Amino acid sequence: xxxxxxxxxxxxxxxxxxxxxxxxxxxxxxxxxxxxxxxxxxxxxxxxxxxxxxxxxxxxxxxxxxxxxxxxxxxxxxxxxxxxxxxxxxxxxxxxxxxxxxxxxxxxxxxxxxxxxxxxxxxxxxxxxxxxxxxxxxxxxxxxxxxxxxxxxxxxxxxxxxxxxxxxxxxxxxxxxxxxxxxxxxxxxxxxxxxxxxxxxxxxxxxxxxxxxxxxxxxxxxxxxxxxxxxxxxxxxxxxxxxxxxxxxxxxxxxxxxxxxxxxxxxxxxxxxxxxxxxxxxxxxxxxxxxxxxx
Numbered sequence: 001x002x003x004x005x006x007x008x009x010x011x012x013x014x015x016x017x018x019x020x021x022x023x024x025x026x027x028x029x030x031x032x033x034x035x036x037x038x039x040x041x042x043x044x045x046x047x048x049x050x051x052x053x054x055x056x057x058x059x060x061x062x063x064x065x066x067x068x069x070x071x072x073x074x075x076x077x078x079x080x081x082x083x084x085x086x087x088x089x090x091x092x093x094x095x096x097x098x099x100x101x102x103x104x105x106x107x108x109x110x111x112x113x114x115x116x117x118x119x120x121x122x123x124x125x126x127x128x129x130x131x132x133x134x135x136x137x138x139x140x141x142x143x144x145x146x147x148x149x150x151x152x153x154x155x156x157x158x159x160x161x162x163x164x165x166x167x168x169x170x171x172x173x174x175x176x177x178x179x180x181x182x183x184x185x186x187x188x189x190x191x192x193x194x195x196x197x198x199x200x201x202x203x204x205x206x207x208x209x210x211x212x213x214x215x216x217x218x219x220x221x222x223x224x225x226x227x228x229x230x231x232x233x234x235x236x237x238x239x240x241x242x243x244x245x246x247x248x249x250x251x252x253x254x255x256x257x258x259x260x261x262x263x264x265x266x267x268x269x270x271x272x273x274x275x276x277x278x279x280x281x282x283x284x285x286x287x288x289x290x291x292x293x294x295x
Contacts, residue, residue: 035142039081040068041150042229043093046238050177058172064186066222081148089175090161093150094245098232120147120225151245180230188223199227
């Protein structure tokens with residue numbers, strides 16, 4: 001096929017640029033036994049420019065990820081994010097009211113542009129039966145993870161962290177607050193870095209677009225999320241970020257009692273008041289799935 005350039009000047013025979021057709025993704029549907037809802041936080045300590053991440057000490061090479069876990073029955077998804085962060089990482093976190101764009105409508109009894117809607121979502125598969133390669137969709141469970149912006153006020157990790165872990169891989173978990181730029185490198189396994197306050201690919205220095213990491217492994221996607229999330233948090237002064245989160249929680253708890261409506265606020269909010277003795281109830285047959293994702 002010829003790739004000769006179009007004629008210059010006023011020639012009427014010059015060819016127009018070809019149109020690019022876009023085919024929207026096909027709808028997906030899964031029965032209740034084939035999907036799970038989970039939640040995570042991008043938990044920042046604004047004044048020290050750090051973010052909370054977890055590593056699996058038994059994984060070789062080292063494996064880093066954000067705290068995440070499955071929603072319990074009847075549990076609000078924001079509550080799940082807060083609870084799982086405390087259980088898997090040992091820190092109490094507050095959801096941060098921010099102004100990132102959301103397509104969720106704001107009900108009439110909510111004022112202002114700040115909200116605590118999910119900052120990112122991730123749909124990925126994991127094995128339904130460990131050790132058995134899937135032969136069809138019944139062997140795969142789709143996990144829809146919701147990522148929320150959060151701030152950490154108290155940087156002291158819970159003294160009972162890890163005591164409720166059940167088997168591998170949880171018993172190898174260890175959490176830490178890491179500099180945001182270093183966390184990007186760890187989550188992406190060294191494939192991304194921050195140069196001149198821009199997220200780029202380490203090899204050629206190209207800017208990382210969210211479309212670039214769509215469909216890639218979870219580590220790359222979480223690294224991109226962390227840097228974008230930090231952009232939202234860094235736009236607010238450290239003291240104001242924590243203050244907004246505390247004030248938002250208190251105001252909305254009062255609103256809940258007065259109006260019995262939450263406007264996106266979890267009806268059971270762990271936040272600052274998360275019990276240090278709180279441990280999740282895990283029924284018989286519960287199995288951890290972190291680290292068992294499909295490539």
